[in-house]
Amino acid sequence: MGLIRENVPLAPLTYYKIGGPARWFAQPTSLEELGQVADFLASNRMPYFVLGAGSNVLLDDAGFDGLVLGTTKLDPSLDSSDPSKEVLTVGASVPVIQLLRACMREGISGFELLVGIPGNMGGVFAMNAGTRLGEIEKAIVELTLYDLATKTSRTLPRARLSYGYRSQRFLGPHELIVGGKLRGTRSEPKKVQDEVQALLAARKKAQPIDKPSCGSVFKNPDPAKGVHAWKVVADVGLRGHRIGGAQVSELHTNFIVNLGGATASDVRALIDEAKARAKDRLGVTLEEEVQIVAHDGGKRLS
Template sequence: MVDSLQKLALRLRGTVEFDVPLARYTTYRIGGPAAALVIPESTEDVVEVLKFCNDAAIPSLALGHGSNVLVSDAGFAGVVVRVGKGMDWLEEGVDGPEVWQAGAGVPTPRLARITARAGLSGIQRLIGVPGTVGGGVVMNAGAHRQNFSQTVRSVEIVDSDWKVRTIAGSEIQWRYRSSGIENAIVTAATFEFGRADPNVLERDIQRHFEWRRKGTPFDEPCCGSVFLNPQGAGQHSAGQLIDAAGLKGFRVGAAQVSQKHANYIVNLGGATASDVKAVIDGVRERVLAGFGVELQLEVRLIGDEEQA
């Protein structure tokens, strides 16, 4: 694989590295090695890589900022396509002043900040979501009643047949923290924003940012909320259930349910994916036993943890 990937690298604008510890590329700071990690610089690069993986029967996986993943300690035996820097271009006013296009590697907080300053509303409350546009689309990331589904007009993807396609926002199967986009790499998204006074948007950002700063363990490696909130009228949030089960501070190895936010499991330093998985299993068991609720994962498991 190394030889053929080295040949592929010559055809790419981006870079290819081998045997790369994924802990470097996740906000958890956890994860074993990827056989190879490609950092593409264009949609054409993504097409080339997916075509190569298909021909060589090697698994591939898209990664953004790694802020919603738990990568197994064994890592990923394939090619990780890290869509970030290199695909972080931004084009303003592509179809009228309120319509902007962003490369999938643009950090969501950057998009939130720049559009708010330009007097464009719709994404400003995602200022504290530390992922990319690509990861945000795939996860339908959201906060404080704003989410990607509300502003995405269309998405450019490279599908599993390495065809570049544009999907209208209205065709995407948006759900709470999901878009139904699987087996494809998002390369860009077009957004349609509303209009608002930049000062009002700045105050909105400050208010939500302050709320977040107080309520989340920003200083400890984590993946944000680990579990989806149970849906349905009158349901308690996952955090409320975990807290009510007395699990704040519950710890295995160096992974711990945060004292600050019960739906966060933090890496106290040197935690393994197995530690985090053991905390996840313990939380699920106790919440099921205590309240009859089966918590579902928001975090995406990568590597052999997928089968766990």
């Protein structure tokens, strides 16, 4: 099987289990193979988008008419052998849960803020993921980026990283994050284990983790003032509201779950209704946290 394949189903590669096939699909395992994908994109002037673990994405029912660049096999390395026992070297395709397990094993605290966040570390780095405990930017030592347009890498220290709430302003138009270094705080393994387990137990009670979803659908409109998306959606009467196979969760109203057979159109309809009601009834603008990818979307190298 070659590096670049045709007509690959995408729904199984996402947490939502929604979406049609990719016209082309590549899943490189090294920077050398990533460069080969870049050559293919440039020579064919083809649109592309980058798909990590698929935890924060909604794909079109018709799929994607271009190349989907899967990164889950690019760099799965996780090194916790630093003598300080505080620094972790992490590949972008390392699952968040794997990082947390390493922290529990080695006794490294500071990453409890990631408990409950699905997906891989590349997505965490790219969107400045976090919870009420904080955001990942404060733990970053440096990040390594790869530019598909030039086929070159660069490493940026924390001082040169510009982050905002669920956003970043340092990636070039065709750059992706391939790895990074993180700094935690030395602790006792048992203490870290207890904290992580307690947070996981709380998450199971508060979020519908038994059904396919993308996690949080909307960004919090004004987190500094405590204006939370879940409350906005609840206040406009959408708790439990269903369209087709998609439903605003009864448990957590910033989740739209796939009850079985949901389409992207179903989810989009709920998103649009929530945004319209929030604006009309409360004067609040809801902005999607989930990445919505159109059939003819993506970007081109040239």
